[in-house]
Amino acid sequence: MAATATRFLRLSGALLLIGWLMFAFGRSAGAQTPPADPLEPGRQLYNANCAVCHGVDGQGRIGAALAKDWPSIRPDLTVETIIENGVPGSVMPAWSVANGGPLSPAEIDAIVQYILSWQTGGAPQITPPPTATLLPPITPIPEIDGDPNQGARLFAENCAVCHGEQAQGRIGAALAKNWAGIRPDLNLRAIISNGVSGSQMPAWSAARGGPLSDGDIQDLVAFILTLSAKQAQAAAPSPAASPAPGESPFSGWGGVAALLALLLVIVGLAALIQRRKP
Ligand code: HEC
Ligand code: HEC
Numbered sequence: 001m002a003a004t005a006t007r008f009l010r011l012s013g014a015l016l017l018i019g020w021l022m023f024a025f026g027r028s029a030g031a032q033t034p035p036a037d038p039l040e041p042g043r044q045l046y047n048a049n050c051a052v053c054h055g056v057d058g059q060g061r062i063g064a065a066l067a068k069d070w071p072s073i074r075p076d077l078t079v080e081t082i083i084e085n086g087v088p089g090s091v092m093p094a095w096s097v098a099n100g101g102p103l104s105p106a107e108i109d110a111i112v113q114y115i116l117s118w119q120t121g122g123a124p125q126i127t128p129p130p131t132a133t134l135l136p137p138i139t140p141i142p143e144i145d146g147d148p149n150q151g152a153r154l155f156a157e158n159c160a161v162c163h164g165e166q167a168q169g170r171i172g173a174a175l176a177k178n179w180a181g182i183r184p185d186l187n188l189r190a191i192i193s194n195g196v197s198g199s200q201m202p203a204w205s206a207a208r209g210g211p212l213s214d215g216d217i218q219d220l221v222a223f224i225l226t227l228s229a230k231q232a233q234a235a236a237p238s239p240a241a242s243p244a245p246g247e248s249p250f251s252g253w254g255g256v257a258a259l260l261a262l263l264l265v266i267v268g269l270a271a272l273i274q275r276r277k278p
Contacts, residue, residue, distance in 0.1 A: 042114030045107050049095070052161045053202075058118050061211060062202055063092060067118035075119070079112045091195070091202040093162070093171050102170060141229060144185050144222050146215075151223025154216055162200065167227050172201060176227040184228075188221045 037043075047056065054060060058067030072078045083103075086094035095101035096108060103111075138148040156165070162172035169175075181187050193210075195203035204210035205217060212220075 039114050039117055041107075042110035042112070042117075045103070045111050046114050049103070049161050050111065052158055053091070058115065063090075066115050069119050070116070075116055076112050079115055080108060083108050083111060086200075091200045093200045138223065138226050140222060141225055144225055146218035146220070146222030148219070148222040148226045150216075151219035151221070154212070154220050155223055158204070158212070159220070167224065172199075175224050176230070178228050179225070185221050185225060188224055189217055192217050192220055 050063075050066075052061070053063035054066050059065055070078055082092075084094065084096035084101075085099060086092045086101075093101060095103040097104055138152060140146075140148050155163075155167070159167075159172075159175075162170055163175050164170040167175040179187065191201070192212075193203065193205035193214075194208055195201045195210075202210060204212040206213055
């Protein structure tokens with residue numbers, strides 16, 4: 001009996017160790033981080049918020065080219081101030097939280113560092129293309145022209161920065177809503193083509209100096225109207241968010257082994273105690 005209990009304890013101790021090792025190993029393998037590039041946070045923020053207008057490499061698009069030398073003793077302060085306050089009279093929004101924008105001082109700082117790295121003499125940059133997210137196919141609304149799937153791609157590239165990834169609104173209005181009117185498609189097409197004067201909403205049509213073709217804009221309209229349709233039938237509340245995988249200490253095989261070992265330890269201890277009893 002004593003031998004059995006001791007063997008039990010040894011076995012479960014070994015298992016506990018194996019479980020812990022597997023868990024720790026899984027952790028470090030999962031938490032793999034590439035060598036820290038000090039410009040990386042700025043790069044990501046820039047790609048998410050600014051590339052749409054200033055180009056991925058700062059070459060300019062709707063907005064001015066930013067890959068240039070800034071004629072200033074403190075270019076960092078110049079660029080920072082512009083980002084914080086925007087450019088009044090243009091579509092360049094004010095980005096700082098203090099001015100009603102979405103970016104914190106630290107985030108703006110990171111973007112400034114990134115932009116200044118484009119100055120001659122700045123670190124050479126290899127900019128990864130923005131990661132494309134795979135979207136489930138969208139069923140078009142029969143009576144609306146345009147391809148909503150193409151529209152979703154265009155939306156992510158051009159509009160999400162201001163209207164939010166789910167068109168829930170950010171700097172710009174929420175677009176996932178019910179559009180009043182008999183022909184909301186025509187209304188939307190006009191707004192997207194011409195912009196909203198006096199706001200940061202740019203004109204997107206090539207005819208108005210924007211980067212999108214009429215076909216692109218029709219695809220966007222088709223996409224936005226599917227959001228509205230979804231919004232209308234969104235009676236069901238979304239399920240509660242489940243914790244991200246890998247966060248629980250008892251997830252994965254390492255966790256299973258650790259739990260098993262713990263159980264064995266308890267059983268073994270119980271056996272020992274039983275034996276000690278006179
Ligand atoms: C909707 C388009 C748009 C977005 C998005 C946008 N900008 Fe701009 N930005 C502009 C326009 C337009 C100008 C004004 C260009 C001009 O002077 O004619 C501008 C000007 C600037 C300037 C001054 C350029 C110069 O030469 O003086 C900086 C710096 C700048 N933007 C940085 C940013 C940063 C950083 C972001 C992201 C956080 C951003 N912009 C997002 C459109 C945009
Ligand atoms: C630089 C930010 C910015 C970008 C980029 C932008 N928008 Fe806007 N958009 C706005 C703002 C701000 C308004 C709100 C104007 C208002 O009603 O005051 C707006 C308004 C709109 C409206 C009208 C909303 C309403 O309720 O009447 C539509 C539609 C729209 N945007 C579509 C788009 C589409 C499609 C794109 C991409 C091709 C886009 N926007 C890109 C800022 C932006």
